[in-house]
Amino acid sequence: MDKRKLIILSSITYAYRARDFLFKKGIQVAILKTPLEYSPRGCGYSVEIKETIHNIEEIYLELKCANIKVLGYVE
Amino acid sequence: MFYFDNASTSYPKPPNMKENLCYSIDNFGGNPGRSGHDISMKTGEKIYQVRQMISEFFGSEIENVVFTNNCTDSLNIGIKGIILKGDHIITTNIEHNSVLRPLFKLEQDGIIDLSIIDVVDKTDEEIIIDIKSNIKFNTKSIIINHGSNVIGKIMPISDIGILCKNNNVIFIVDAAQTAGVIDIDIVKNNINILCMAGHKGLYGCPGIGIMIINNINAENIKTLKEGGTGSVSYDFTHPFFMPDRFESGTLNTIGIISLECGLNFIKSKGINNIYNFEYSLCRYLYDELSNMDKIELSVNNYYKDKYVPIVSFNVKGKSSIEVADNLNDKGFSLRGGFHCAPLIHKYLKTDKIGLVRFSPSTFNNMEEIKCFLSTIYNI
Numbered sequence: 001m002d003k004r005k006l007i008i009l010s011s012i013t014y015a016y017r018a019r020d021f022l023f024k025k026g027i028q029v030a031i032l033k034t035p036l037e038y039s040p041r042g043c044g045y046s047v048e049i050k051e052t053i054h055n056i057e058e059i060y061l062e063l064k065c066a067n068i069k070v071l072g073y074v075e
Numbered sequence: 076m077f078y079f080d081n082a083s084t085s086y087p088k089p090p091n092m093k094e095n096l097c098y099s100i101d102n103f104g105g106n107p108g109r110s111g112h113d114i115s116m117k118t119g120e121k122i123y124q125v126r127q128m129i130s131e132f133f134g135s136e137i138e139n140v141v142f143t144n145n146c147t148d149s150l151n152i153g154i155k156g157i158i159l160k161g162d163h164i165i166t167t168n169i170e171h172n173s174v175l176r177p178l179f180k181l182e183q184d185g186i187i188d189l190s191i192i193d194v195v196d197k198t199d200e201e202i203i204i205d206i207k208s209n210i211k212f213n214t215k216s217i218i219i220n221h222g223s224n225v226i227g228k229i230m231p232i233s234d235i236g237i238l239c240k241n242n243n244v245i246f247i248v249d250a251a252q253t254a255g256v257i258d259i260d261i262v263k264n265n266i267n268i269l270c271m272a273g274h275k276g277l278y279g280c281p282g283i284g285i286m287i288i289n290n291i292n293a294e295n296i297k298t299l300k301e302g303g304t305g306s307v308s309y310d311f312t313h314p315f316f317m318p319d320r321f322e323s324g325t326l327n328t329i330g331i332i333s334l335e336c337g338l339n340f341i342k343s344k345g346i347n348n349i350y351n352f353e354y355s356l357c358r359y360l361y362d363e364l365s366n367m368d369k370i371e372l373s374v375n376n377y378y379k380d381k382y383v384p385i386v387s388f389n390v391k392g393k394s395s396i397e398v399a400d401n402l403n404d405k406g407f408s409l410r411g412g413f414h415c416a417p418l419i420h421k422y423l424k425t426d427k428i429g430l431v432r433f434s435p436s437t438f439n440n441m442e443e444i445k446c447f448l449s450t451i452y453n454i
Contacts, residue, residue, distance in 0.1 A: 010319075
């Protein structure tokens with residue numbers, strides 16, 4: 001089973017900001033409620049990157065630099 | 076019935092508002108930012124879009140737009156959020172009770188030292204000089220009503236913003252009467268906390284307000300309430316990040332979505348066109364009332380870009396409530412009384428009789444004004 005590539009955000013507002021930021025970079029994502037196994041701090045939202053070619057850590061760092069409140073990532 | 080009380084709340088709303096709201100109730104009925112199902116996510120997306128629209132309208136970051144219950148709510152959050160014991164606050168005598176009452180309570184409780192500047196008959200330059208001369212070592216904030224809800228005077232917020240920035244003072248602006256009527260850029264005007272109603276010049280529904288922050292750390296604004304935000308829910312500590320920090324509990328989603336309709340309406344008309352049109356109605360009224368001996372106007376002049384579209388007056392020998400009641404009987408909706416702004420009435424010496432306030436919207440027209448004048452003439 002393919003591993004999921006998720007970037008975990010602090011809230012839905014940041015999930016939409018991340019989506020829009022990544023869309024401008026040509027990266028399509030889906031927004032979903034963060035699966036509980038990846039959310040030690042409780043409820044939140046994530047963006048899931050379906051394409052396999054992207055380096056998730058790089059994307060995470062880019063979002064962080066853009067002041068988008070990321071909590072972590074999963075790959 | 077001719078409605079001239081838009082400073083209280085705008086009426087009517089844009090033509091497609093009813094249809095918009097009905098559609099919203101059916102299609103955006105989820106709780107945004109809580110669940111992962113399609114209905115919640117669709118509602119969340121819509122709320123985000125409105126937040127984004129507002130951020131673009133006022134020149135802010137998206138997450139710095141906070142939805143509140145009304146302008147009073149926004150002002151209470153902003154004012155009480157930044158104040159610490161021993162702070163000095165500067166405000167003016169044209170403020171609404173949504174600013175005065177929180178400040179008076181804080182003063183009475185011994186939390187703050189308060190300076191109230193008289194600005195009614197002062198020029199912009201005189202106002203800046205007075206504010207500057209009142210700044211002390213412990214001045215935390217300057218809180219200004221952008222446009223008076225009684226006399227319509229527009230305050231020089233751009234210059235005051237520069238003054239605040241240069242003196243490291245938090246600038247809070249009450250834009251209840253100016254949002255949607257005058258172009259406001261929160262960054263260019265160096266505003267730190269911008270508060271507004273959604274249901275006046277923004278043409279949204281009652282029960283919605285907005286607070287926008289800029290160049291101030293949200294962690295340094297204390298919360299008035301804490302609760303569920305749908306985010307980091309295992310943390311007992313209330314979130315520090317925006318906008319969740321100030322949006323506990325379920326949002327007024329329908330009210331927020333009504334803002335989209337209102338903002339689209341304003342954009343379709345053009346904000347400058349809205350102001351110019353409403354000002355022209357007020358200017359005409361002001362000039363005609365000036366020629367009536369029995370009318371006492373609240374201001375001695377009425378210039379473009381110096382006043383929001385509000386004209387207040389009295390009929391000699393009558394209380395403002397009596398005149399407003401009389402006008403209501405004849406089909407004209409205006410507000411008489413003190414307009415929740417006691418200090419300005421004290422200054423104007425209308426603290427016994429109040430003022431009748433005329434405040435049109437873009438839905439009024441010159442024929443209605445002429446009809447109104449005819450009625451006033453015969454009172």
